[in-house]
Amino acid sequence: xxxxxxxxxxxxxxxxxxxxxxxxxxxxxxxxxxxxxxxxxxxxxxxxxxxxxxxxxxxxxxxxxxxxxxxxxxxxxxxxxxxxxxxxxxxxxxxxxxxxxxxxxxxxxxxxxxxxxxxxxxxxxxxxxxxxxxxxxxxxxxxxxxxxxxxxxxxxxxxxxxxxxxxxxxxxxxxxxxxxxxxxxxxxxxxxxxxxxxxxxxxxxxxxxxxxxxxxxxxxxxxxxxxxxxxxxxxxxxxxxxxxxxxxxxxxxxxxxxxxxxxxxxxxxxxxxxxxxxxxxxxxxxxxxxxxxxxxxxxxxxxxxxxxxxxxxxxxxxxxxxxxxxxxxxxxxxxxxxxxxxxxxxxxxxxxxxxxxxxxxxxxxxxxxxxxxxxxxxxxxxxxxxxxxxx
Amino acid sequence: xxxxxxxxxxxxxxxxxxxxxxxxxxxxxxxxxxxxxxxxxxxxxxxxxxxxxxxxxxxxxxxxxxxxxxxxxxxxxxxxxxxxxxxxxxxxxxxxxxxxxxxxxxxxxxxxxxxxxxxxxxxxxxxxxxxxxxxxxxxxxxxxxxxxxxxxxxxxx
Numbered sequence: 001x002x003x004x005x006x007x008x009x010x011x012x013x014x015x016x017x018x019x020x021x022x023x024x025x026x027x028x029x030x031x032x033x034x035x036x037x038x039x040x041x042x043x044x045x046x047x048x049x050x051x052x053x054x055x056x057x058x059x060x061x062x063x064x065x066x067x068x069x070x071x072x073x074x075x076x077x078x079x080x081x082x083x084x085x086x087x088x089x090x091x092x093x094x095x096x097x098x099x100x101x102x103x104x105x106x107x108x109x110x111x112x113x114x115x116x117x118x119x120x121x122x123x124x125x126x127x128x129x130x131x132x133x134x135x136x137x138x139x140x141x142x143x144x145x146x147x148x149x150x151x152x153x154x155x156x157x158x159x160x161x162x163x164x165x166x167x168x169x170x171x172x173x174x175x176x177x178x179x180x181x182x183x184x185x186x187x188x189x190x191x192x193x194x195x196x197x198x199x200x201x202x203x204x205x206x207x208x209x210x211x212x213x214x215x216x217x218x219x220x221x222x223x224x225x226x227x228x229x230x231x232x233x234x235x236x237x238x239x240x241x242x243x244x245x246x247x248x249x250x251x252x253x254x255x256x257x258x259x260x261x262x263x264x265x266x267x268x269x270x271x272x273x274x275x276x277x278x279x280x281x282x283x284x285x286x287x288x289x290x291x292x293x294x295x296x297x298x299x300x301x302x303x304x305x306x307x308x309x310x311x312x313x314x315x316x317x318x319x320x321x322x323x324x325x326x327x328x329x330x331x332x333x334x335x336x337x338x339x340x341x342x343x344x345x346x347x348x349x350x351x352x353x354x355x356x357x358x359x360x361x362x363x364x365x366x367x368x369x370x371x372x373x374x375x376x377x378x379x380x381x382x383x384x385x386x387x388x389x390x391x
Numbered sequence: 392x393x394x395x396x397x398x399x400x401x402x403x404x405x406x407x408x409x410x411x412x413x414x415x416x417x418x419x420x421x422x423x424x425x426x427x428x429x430x431x432x433x434x435x436x437x438x439x440x441x442x443x444x445x446x447x448x449x450x451x452x453x454x455x456x457x458x459x460x461x462x463x464x465x466x467x468x469x470x471x472x473x474x475x476x477x478x479x480x481x482x483x484x485x486x487x488x489x490x491x492x493x494x495x496x497x498x499x500x501x502x503x504x505x506x507x508x509x510x511x512x513x514x515x516x517x518x519x520x521x522x523x524x525x526x527x528x529x530x531x532x533x534x535x536x537x538x539x540x541x542x543x544x545x546x547x548x
Contacts, residue, residue: 041516041517042515042516042517042518042519045518047526049502049527050526050527050533053533054533085411210490212436212437212462213436213489213490213491214490214491215437215438215439215489215491215495217437226462228437228462233462233465322410322411323410323413323456323469324410324411325411325413325458325467325469327439334439336439338440338442338458340444348444349444349445351442351456353439353440353458357494357498358491358494358495359491360494361490361491361494362490390517391517
């Protein structure tokens with residue numbers, strides 16, 4: 001009897017509740033064991049790189065929202081930092097700290113979704129219910145700062161469109177007060193839970209060497225024991241001012257990824273707390289009138305503001321020529337922007353280095369030989385976000 | 392310091408420059424694999440990114456750009472190569488050295504039609520399999536070209 005006679009093909013996706021996004025895995029099973037897995041992606045490809053070649057720089061920020069839509073502000077700010085690097089704009093400490101607060105909130109929101117949904121996928125629904133309401137608090141903070149919740153389009157090239165209001169500060173403080181007990185409760189439900197540990201330890205493991213070879217970054221790489229974090233190795237946006245630890249795992253399995261993300265939430269809380277307490281006074285945007293859209297009221301009243309508004313919108317301001325690569329520590333890993341500028345109003349070429357896209361190709365290697373139900377939690381703990389996968 | 396680092400590696404460099412704080416080297420397409428073997432052996436074990444670019448006005452139109460990262464000394468290098476034949480651009484595949492190159496090269500093939508020689512499964516990845524065009528090429532229009540109500544000029548582009 002040949003081996004393939006008794007194999008069963010299972011389509012996991014494209015619209016399966018366990019994939020949490022539109023992506024497909026064609027899995028071949030020998031009994032309960034996975035023999036092969038073929039990921040098919042591209043279901044929500046929206047041609048962002050092509051689109052970006054036809055948009056002026058400031059109009060690309062809303063495109064980046066839709067990459068990893070669980071932590072849009074990190075994408076937005078990553079893009080703004082890339083353009084600021086191209087334009088050689090130095091931001092003030094206040095802008096940096098405001099950005100750090102927002103990016104760390106976004107990281108918490110992202111990890112919180114990933115970990116609580118991992119619970120759901122492994123059969124523990126209650127953790128999700130405890131944590132998920134706190135994402136709402138983060139979204140309320142976004143809403144107070146930039147007016148939107150999911151696709152934030154936060155900030156501008158050169159800073160922010162408005163300062164943190166008193167309400168925004170209160171809401172951040174409220175989050176810092178309310179979230180830690182909830183996270184503690186969540187951890188007490190999972191961390192030493194016998195069933196959860198049996199379910200996740202040794203599942204979907206990958207060695208540090210293989211993970212690096214696959215281009216893993218972020219929590220998934222750190223779970224294997226490599227302490228690579230862009231925030232620490234190449235600090236941007238004044239991350240060097242803050243005290244934080246980089247949690248690492250050991251075996252690179254689902255449990256380690258879960259634990260690394262949990263610990264990162266604590267570290268993010270630490271960073272936000274430091275940044276909020278030491279938030280310096282100063283302008284909330286840089287004085288670069290050639291690139292920062294003036295307030296609308298000024299456009300109506302002042303000739304200079306009107307001229308700059310017109311020039312920015314019509315793209316009549318030359319930008320430096322050259323290649324820029326800038327990366328930030330996204331919630332899933334190194335989120336890079338590779339930009340080729342030819343001096344025109346739009347990028348000549350813009351490539352997004354999406355961490356999901358890079359590490360998801362290791363999925364077959366991680367699940368072959370394991371059970372079908374293990375494939376589900378492995379995918380869940382990798383935090384594959386379809387928007388970032390497909391661009 | 393950065394210049395020294397590159398010198399010690401003795402890469403087969405055609406030309407080099409430094410832009411916005413990153414070393415950038417141009418490698419002949421024949422030396423592409425050899426260069427990465429040297430880099431991989433010297434600790435540049437993270438292939439951060441690999442993508443293509445299309446320069447319709449230059450003689451050799453299709454470029455492949457890769458970023459490698461040495462985590463121990465925190466040094467990044469950007470490497471570029473140029474495919475010789477514009478009608479059938481070919482670049483050797485890095486999949487033998489970096490498993491992560493697999494999808495990156497598929498994506499580059501999908502959007503630019505650059506053939507990666509030695510790739511185990513060079514098929515489209517984000518676009519549909521029956522697509523015949525390579526949509527990131529500069530001559531591929533953004534808008535559907537059967538429509539005339541959305542001409543680019545009308546939008547100041």
